[in-house]
Amino acid sequence: MIVTAGPVIAININQLYRAVSFNKNKKKEKFRKILLDKEKENLVEQKFNPSLVQRLTGLGGDSLSQFILRYQPSYEFVREISDYDLYVYIRQQYDKFRQQTVK
Template structure:
């Protein structure tokens, strides 16, 4: 009995030594304005290069130590950066992200691209439709020729609307690529993590045309083929 107690006490004594140096920063990531969780948000420890994604509920756990720099990011939201302190390792760090005014993306984040896209279309629908063009929607009453409306076409408001529409369409395309070529999917197929995953995503990110042309099976093949190329020894 004494021997059993001695072994048990030794185990407890050695436990701190085993876990020494392994500390973690944890918390929840949400949208600051409405407390909506941000599933799949990227959490990057710039000091170590480690990258993880938040869970479906927006929670995260990443290995970090005092003075490490950690960045929290998600497409369409302004990134947040924190310098880790000892106190944060004990209490945790909840992150409230805000909408990025430069991306003009919908601030309602879900894990479903189709729902996000429908919401963007509903909110900005008039900008997705092509405007009246240079005629301003005007035609002569006899039905022949066109009536030029430079005031409506070249006005500041029309120029801003066309610029806004182009940005919306671009963001819609980027959101689709993020959906079919997501870090979670690529990591699951390749096993890549951290800096290697980030480099792979940057190096082999498909164009919108390519992403649209590949179905689920072919996109899987594309990722696997690029992974073989990625790990192939350099000549």
């Protein structure tokens, strides 16, 4: 932003810096998005982990890996529910998983 008052010219350094560092800002925003996505992923993995699923379902090995990949809940779901509700979700999804593997 340039302001003129007679023979004096004033420049807002902050706005000038933002204008010339557009690429740097894009990189920062992209990096910020990656960090937020990783944080969300870590929360889901922390709550919906193999040891919990194995304890509640008795699955192991490839079956456990398949179950976790197929039924991993979303970040929004995990963030909103209690631990008990997560256990219920795992048991319900395990029943579906068993029915599909029996066919």
